[in-house]
Amino acid sequence: MHKKHNFGAGPCILPSSVMEQAAQAVINWGGMGLSILEVSHRSPEFEDVVLKTQLLVRELLSVPDHYSVLFLQGGASTQFAMVPMNFLSKGKKAAYLDTGYFAQKAIKEAKLFGEVALVASSKDKDYAYIPVDFNNDKQAAYLHCTSNNTIEGTEIFDFSTAGAPLICDMSSDIFSRKINITDFDLIYAGAQKNMGPAGMTLVIAKNEFLDQAKKEIPSMLDYRVFRDNMSMYNTPPVFSIYVAMLNLLWLKDQGGVNGIEQKNIEKAKLLYTEIDRNPLFYGTADVGHRSRMNVTFLAINKEVETGFLKFAADQGIVGIKGYRTVGGFRASLYNALPLSSVEVLVSAMASFEKIYSDKTVLELG
Structure with missing residues (x-):
């Protein structure tokens, strides 16, 4: 059976060689x-x-020795609670940047453990941009951000902000581009976007920051326990870690993070160029904040949306239907998605434009 062109936003596309192994x-x-x-x-x-x-994580992301690399479970959703449970002490407040659906989920969980300060939000424009002018209060326990917003199609590209310790949910763009690990005190990411199958959660954390955690924390929710037990405190997600290893070896063969970043830039540029050119579609995120991983766009009307979804499916294109509360389209360009698949999608968009234009002319005639 011919392999589909998989633009799905949930479980990531994996290289065929990794699948075979x-x-x-x-x-x-x-x-x-x-x-x-x-x-x-x-x-x-x-x-x-x-x-x-x-x-491999250390090599590909240039993780310094004074940071720990941990493999946990529970996905980013558990991290939403685990972060404040460990670091939001009594009398302190946690600062959060609200950039969309998953940032809101993190904020909701944090409020269970203490005071939360919303330092900035892009809700006023349906999360179409990333706030850049805000105060990172160094008195806060930490500042939490979401680097890539899978539903809204925005991405943070500059993390150089002084102030409170920076914690980042990087679930959907980890390993897709070069980052400076020392900008962060803690990074967490679910495996199912650019690493492997769901089950493992990657955490990269500065040891000095981990040592500041509250003292009384259940063992399974204490970062220090996993650090001190080499991520083997309990039975780890064996298969997920193994496939992540295979996938990171594949990434290394692609030229590492630097090499894959250039490919991701090329894929995103090709698709955004077609969205901006094609009169049937338009992007939802502000141009300067567009995600390279999750390209979100809308059709000019419901007829075009319904028609193109069917047309794309006939071309073997799957996973482009937008999030259920948003509608429209979302094309996820994770690391293993080849440029050729993006070319197929762009070609389908151009072909559908001609079909729709000819149909409209005939109807008007």
Whole structure:
């Protein structure tokens, strides 16, 4: 069966070579006569996988030695609560940047643990931009931001803000571009966008910041416990970590983060150029804040939206329907999506423009 052009925003597209290796490991991992799904997480073979994956994260993102690399569970949604549980102390306040749906979810959870200060919001324009003029109060316990907003199609490109310790949800653009790790005190990211299948959550944190955490925290929600136990305090998400290792090895072969960033820029530029050119579609995010990972756009009317969704599906294009509360279209350009798939989408948009134009002329005639 022909592989679809997968623009889905949820589970990321994975390279075929990674899929093949993972599939083989499910049957017989490394000739051990055991599946990766049944091997002991305490075996030296899997402990080696954890170490290799940590080293790949450090290499690809240039993580300094005074930062820890942790593999947790529960996705970013657990991090929404785990961050304030660890770092929002009594008498302090946490600062949050409101840039969309998932930032709002993080704010809601933080309010369960203490005072939350909303330093800036782009809600006034339906989250079509990233606020840039706000006060990062150094007295706050931390400033939390969401680097890429998958539903709204915006992305933060400048993190150089002095003040409170910076915590960032990077679930949907981690490993897609070069970042300066030392700009952040803690980064968290669900695996299911650019790393691998859901199940693992990556956390990169400055050790000095982790040591400032509250003292009384349940073990499974204490970053220090996972740091001190090499992310093996309990049974880890074995398969997710293993596939992440394979995917990061693939990324390294693509020229690393620097190499993939150039490809991601090219893919996004191609699609945004067609959106801006084609009279049937228009983008939703302000030009200077457009996401490279999640391209959001609308049709000029419902007829075009419905018609193009069907037309695209006939071309083998899947996953472009916009988020259920927004409508329109969302094309996710995660690392493993090839340029050729974007070319197919752009070609389909141009072809549909001609079909719709000819149809309209005939109807008017």
